[in-house]
Amino acid sequence: MKKIIVSSLLIVTALTTHAQTIKSKLEQSFHTFMSSPSLQNGIATLVVTNTDNGQVIFEKNSLTGLPTASTLKVITAITALDLLGPDYTFKTNLYYTGDIDSLGVLHGDIVIKGSGDPTLGSDRFDNTKEHILLSKWTGAIKGAGIDSIAGRIIGDDRFFHGNDVPGGWIWTDMGNYYGAGISGLNWRENKTGINYQVGTINKPANISNTTSDISYLQLINTVTTGGKGSGDNVYAYSAPYSDKIILKGTYGIDLKKTIEISIPDPAFDLAFQLKNYLAKDSIFIENGITTGQILTESGERIAAKTKDLATHVSPKMSEIIYWFNQKSINLYGESLLKMIGFISGSKVSTAEGADYMKKYWQQKLKIPLSELDIIDGSGLSPQNNVTSAAMNSIMQYAVSRPWFPSFQKSLPIYNQMTMKSGTIGGTLGYTGYHQAQDGKRYTYTLLVYNYKGSASSMRQSMFQLLDNLK
Numbered sequence: 001m002k003k004i005i006v007s008s009l010l011i012v013t014a015l016t017t018h019a020q021t022i023k024s025k026l027e028q029s030f031h032t033f034m035s036s037p038s039l040q041n042g043i044a045t046l047v048v049t050n051t052d053n054g055q056v057i058f059e060k061n062s063l064t065g066l067p068t069a070s071t072l073k074v075i076t077a078i079t080a081l082d083l084l085g086p087d088y089t090f091k092t093n094l095y096y097t098g099d100i101d102s103l104g105v106l107h108g109d110i111v112i113k114g115s116g117d118p119t120l121g122s123d124r125f126d127n128t129k130e131h132i133l134l135s136k137w138t139g140a141i142k143g144a145g146i147d148s149i150a151g152r153i154i155g156d157d158r159f160f161h162g163n164d165v166p167g168g169w170i171w172t173d174m175g176n177y178y179g180a181g182i183s184g185l186n187w188r189e190n191k192t193g194i195n196y197q198v199g200t201i202n203k204p205a206n207i208s209n210t211t212s213d214i215s216y217l218q219l220i221n222t223v224t225t226g227g228k229g230s231g232d233n234v235y236a237y238s239a240p241y242s243d244k245i246i247l248k249g250t251y252g253i254d255l256k257k258t259i260e261i262s263i264p265d266p267a268f269d270l271a272f273q274l275k276n277y278l279a280k281d282s283i284f285i286e287n288g289i290t291t292g293q294i295l296t297e298s299g300e301r302i303a304a305k306t307k308d309l310a311t312h313v314s315p316k317m318s319e320i321i322y323w324f325n326q327k328s329i330n331l332y333g334e335s336l337l338k339m340i341g342f343i344s345g346s347k348v349s350t351a352e353g354a355d356y357m358k359k360y361w362q363q364k365l366k367i368p369l370s371e372l373d374i375i376d377g378s379g380l381s382p383q384n385n386v387t388s389a390a391m392n393s394i395m396q397y398a399v400s401r402p403w404f405p406s407f408q409k410s411l412p413i414y415n416q417m418t419m420k421s422g423t424i425g426g427t428l429g430y431t432g433y434h435q436a437q438d439g440k441r442y443t444y445t446l447l448v449y450n451y452k453g454s455a456s457s458m459r460q461s462m463f464q465l466l467d468n469l470k
Contacts, residue, residue, distance in 0.1 A: 027058065029464070030046060030058075033464075038461070042449055043064065043450065044061065044447065044448045045060065045447045046062070047388045047389055047392040049392060061388070062389035064388075065373055065385035066388075066429075067382050068384045068385075068391070069422030070330075070378065072378065073422075074325070074395060078394055080317060081401070081407060083340060083344070083360065085317060085403075087317065087318070089316055090115050090118075092115060093111075094141075096109065096144070096309060097111065097305060098303065100144065100146055105146075105148050106146045106149045107150050107151065108151045109151040109152045110146075110149060112155050112271065113156040113159075114267065115184070116159055116338060119314050119315055120314070121186075122188065128315065136312075137309070141278065141283065144309055151285070152288055153289045154295070155267030155270045155271040156185060156302060157291050158184055158292040159348070160182060160184035160348050162292075162293030163182070163240045163265055163266060163267065164181055164183075165239070166334060167350065167381075168376060168382070169380055171237065172235055172237075175236035175239075175245060177189070177262055178330050179380065187263070188263075188270075190263050190266040190331055191261060192211055192261060193258040194210050194247070194260075196208060198255070201226065202225065203224060204223070205251040213273070214269070216268075217245055218243060219247060220244055220247065223248065224249075224251075225252075226253060229252065232252065234251055234259045241265055245261060318406040321410050322410040325411055332378075333376070334377050334378055337353035338350065339353075341354075358372045361390070367390045371386065372387075380424070382424060382427070391431055392444065395431055395433075396443045416470075417432060418434065419432025419434075426451065428448045429446065430444075430446050431446070434469050444466065446466065
């Protein structure tokens with residue numbers, strides 16, 4: 001009996017000593033980190049907990065709210081997995097209104113009814129690719145005996161009240177792929193690509209082609225050819241429902257890259273692409289294309305459904321979360337945030353979704369609302385302010401959930417550590433999990449704001465600090 005007691009005491013002593021060693025190493029390293037000239041006018045927060053028991057090993061400035069950049073995505077992802085479930089799917093319905101006569105003429109409309117699926121038309125999944133869906137829907141229309149349409153194609157985006165961007169997003173982001181709006185009927189991740197033909201340095205760089213037909217939009221191109229090694233400095237300027245996209249900046253003379261920009265009205269674009277696809281099979285639409293939101297604003301209602309033609313089911317939530325975190329797709333986060341609001345209280349605005357997400361963690365983990373000052377679901381807004389204590393608590397909570405393995409798999413690997421990164425003007429952040437060489441597991445959140453110097457230099461300093469957990 002005495003041997004058992006002695007052994008237990010030795011184990012406890014060893015664990016305590018190890019925690020004290022890690023704490024002292026982190027204290028010294030964090031002091032050195034904060035003493036750097038790059039943080040003379042900045043601030044950093046760090047929380048490290050024992051993943052196995054949740055014990056806080058180290059924390060500094062953990063109750064100070066800071067902009068999160070894309071580290072906010074882990075909170076949105078964990079909330080979606082916990083509230084909606086890892087097997088949750090979105091459904092998009094294709095149906096027609098009116099009647100089909102004996103000559104195969106549809107006296108009604110073809111309607112594509114969205115439910116906020118952010119993956120519709122995405123090339124990241126086998127069953128969501130644009131050509132697969134358009135071919136499937138064309139086949140379903142032909143299979144119903146429809147040879148021509150004496151009506152319209154309607155992209156029904158009313159579920160999220162059309163296309164919108166969160167408050168707090170800045171003008172220089174909104175026209176680019178990462179600043180794409182969120183629609184009730186998202187399509188091809190609400191983006192398209194532009195290829196350039198470079199010329200003489202400082203002279204115009206002409207558009208050679210676009211990756212999809214956007215002839216219904218006006219592109220105003222003022223991009224010039226940049227010097228060798230100057231890279232991609234092209235910015236698109238547009239907003240939801242714009243009919244013009246202004247392209248500014250420079251495209252490096254040695255750059256070989258497709259520039260991705262946002263689409264102002266994804267539901268309209270989908271209707272346009274389906275119209276073109278049907279035309280290949282000589283199925284023509286007499287009254288053109290429109291969207292549910294456009295009809296709503298004009299006071300017109302969509303006629304009652306006559307018959308379903310097809311139902312597309314999205315990938316599971318766990319699969320969506322994988323790409324959400326791996327490629328930091330802002331659109332996914334904003335769609336999930338709106339769904340969180342809808343499931344929680346039948347509200348679909350970004351602000352209401354953020355409010356429900358804050359209340360969810362207040363109830364679940366007693367996190368004060370002031371520690372989760374959330375503006376959006378992706379972290380693109382520089383107005384987000386979250387404490388590292390709150391973020392780390394939510395990350396720690398995820399460890400106990402049955403869907404944790406799929407969430408952990410969604411996190412990228414940086415510096416030989418599993419973590420989500422975040423980068424936005426003046427902000428860098430990392431949050432994740434790490435198992436040390438001695439088997440100890442840690443959950444950590446490190447946020448830095450208002451630093452001086454290059455992002456790459458600060459990133460290396462942050463990695464050196466986190467290396468103490470190895």
